[in-house]
Amino acid sequence: xxFLLDNPTFAMACQQFDQAADLLELPQNLxxxxxxxxxxxxxxxxVRMDSGEVYVFSGYRVQHHxxxxxxxxxxxxxxxxxxxxxxxxxxxxxxxxxxxQLPYGGAKGGVACDPAMLSRRECEALTRRYTQELISFIxxxxxxxxxxxxxxxxxxxxxxxxxxxxxxxxxxxIVTGKPVPIGGSLGRREATGRGVAFLVNRAAEICKLCSPxxxxxxxxxxxxxxxxxxxxxxxxxxxxxxDRTGAIHRAGGIDLSALRQHVARRGxxxxxxxxxxxxxxxxxxxxxxxxxxxxxERMITGxxxxxxxxxxxxxxxNGPTTPExxxxxxxRPEVFLLPDILCNSGGVVTSYFExxxxxxxxxxxxxxxxxxxxxxxxxxxxxxxxxxxxxxSSMRMAALMIGIERVAxxxxxRGLFP
Ligand code: NAD
Numbered sequence: 001x002x003f004l005l006d007n008p009t010f011a012m013a014c015q016q017f018d019q020a021a022d023l024l025e026l027p028q029n030l031x032x033x034x035x036x037x038x039x040x041x042x043x044x045x046x047v048r049m050d051s052g053e054v055y056v057f058s059g060y061r062v063q064h065h066x067x068x069x070x071x072x073x074x075x076x077x078x079x080x081x082x083x084x085x086x087x088x089x090x091x092x093x094x095x096x097x098x099x100x101q102l103p104y105g106g107a108k109g110g111v112a113c114d115p116a117m118l119s120r121r122e123c124e125a126l127t128r129r130y131t132q133e134l135i136s137f138i139x140x141x142x143x144x145x146x147x148x149x150x151x152x153x154x155x156x157x158x159x160x161x162x163x164x165x166x167x168x169x170x171x172x173x174i175v176t177g178k179p180v181p182i183g184g185s186l187g188r189r190e191a192t193g194r195g196v197a198f199l200v201n202r203a204a205e206i207c208k209l210c211s212p213x214x215x216x217x218x219x220x221x222x223x224x225x226x227x228x229x230x231x232x233x234x235x236x237x238x239x240x241x242x243d244r245t246g247a248i249h250r251a252g253g254i255d256l257s258a259l260r261q262h263v264a265r266r267g268x269x270x271x272x273x274x275x276x277x278x279x280x281x282x283x284x285x286x287x288x289x290x291x292x293x294x295x296x297e298r299m300i301t302g303x304x305x306x307x308x309x310x311x312x313x314x315x316x317x318n319g320p321t322t323p324e325x326x327x328x329x330x331x332r333p334e335v336f337l338l339p340d341i342l343c344n345s346g347g348v349v350t351s352y353f354e355x356x357x358x359x360x361x362x363x364x365x366x367x368x369x370x371x372x373x374x375x376x377x378x379x380x381x382x383x384x385x386x387x388x389x390x391x392x393s394s395m396r397m398a399a400l401m402i403g404i405e406r407v408a409x410x411x412x413x414r415g416l417f418p
Pocket of ligand 1: 223
């Protein structure tokens with residue numbers, strides 16, 4: 001299996017696992033069973049493009065462990081997607097779900113493509129064929145997809161429709177993050193970003209930072225934009241934003257509704273007239289209270305970690321900080337880290353609520369969703385803080401140790417078949 005997963009992001013997820021497993025003194029037999037993904041699926045997805053040509057895309061789904069319930073995790077559409085990247089993200093989902101005490105193992109899926117280059121018809125054809133190829137691997141009791149980088153509610157609606165057509169009746173619980181009128185949950189769209197904002201505000205209280213917090217966000221998609229909007233709503237000032245088109249800065253604060261309109265029209269933040277353009281690496285190094293990487297993996301390198309000037313590093317993205325950067329941050333205790341598996345967990349926790357609502361055909365108000373979400377986030381933050389204090393470890397290692405320990409314990413209790 002190892003050679004199939006040769007990828008720098010998978011190597012990083014393994015390095016984090018090994019470090020946490022060493023701290024836990026996890027016995028070798030249990031360690032190997034807990035680490036390796038259970039199932040790896042690769043599919044060929046032929047799509048007739050608008051030009052009339054047939055192009056074959058590569059699609060993946062990885063189910064990391066099945067010991068605590070069905071697997072759960074997003075679907076990513078991006079050129080970088082390969083089996084190793086998807087396996088790393090599935091592994092992180094396992095620790096995240098266990099940390100948040102959800103009855104799930106981790107999964108992830110994706111298609112190697114550039115969604116910005118697909119027409120709507122091509123994207124729908126790709127999504128429906130990908131879902132069809134996965135039909136015997138996914139299910140409401142076995143593996144439940146959700147949106148991630150490059151995918152959205154519409155793509156979840158097409159996945160749900162394709163699966164339901166195959167079943168012969170509506171199966172809304174097959175995916176989460178779908179539109180509300182077909183069984184989605186109120187609050188799911190904004191949940192990851194609002195969860196990030198809730199934890200940032202809690203961290204600011206812990207660090208005794210004064211309002212308004214000056215915030216820089218990398219990535220202005222689902223997670224980054226909703227985190228920024230919620231932070232501004234709760235009294236912060238967003239002074240920098242970057243995305244794949246470029247970066248902008250304005251010390252006095254950026255008008256986010258004007259920026260959202262600009263992004264909708266122009267496809268990115270570049271060229272926004274009410275802020276200064278800045279280099280996309282330099283934006284990360286500007287003085288601020290809160291830095292939120294909410295784009296892709298491995299953006300905070302060792303070199304950048306030594307130069308960032310924030311008090312709170314809030315990981316909206318999965319795996320944005322390399323192990324080399326973690327070593328640098330260990331020497332910088334003034335930077336308070338909200339690790340990814342805690343910081344962006346609002347998404348999967350609310351996906352869990354959506355699944356529960358679909359299974360019961362009984363729907364919650366937005367207030368009920370957010371009350372329950374914030375209670376769970378608060379509890380997880382406090383458990384991690386206590387563990388980090390007791391073990392004298394980083395917030396990342398404390399969060400990983402709790403998640404990994406729970407998965408390993410489930411495996412130990414269930415025993416090894418046969
Ligand atoms: P998205 O596709 O909605 O937005 C991604 C954003 O990142 C876009 O603004 C894009 O331009 C930007 N970006 C991409 N590459 C970049 C680069 N090299 N430099 C700067 N910006 C770049 O995706 P999303 O759903 O917001 O996901 C972002 C991150 O959050 C991913 O790591 C994803 O795995 C993680 N995440 C998402 C959810 C969710 O509910 N959507 C939940 C948990 C974690």
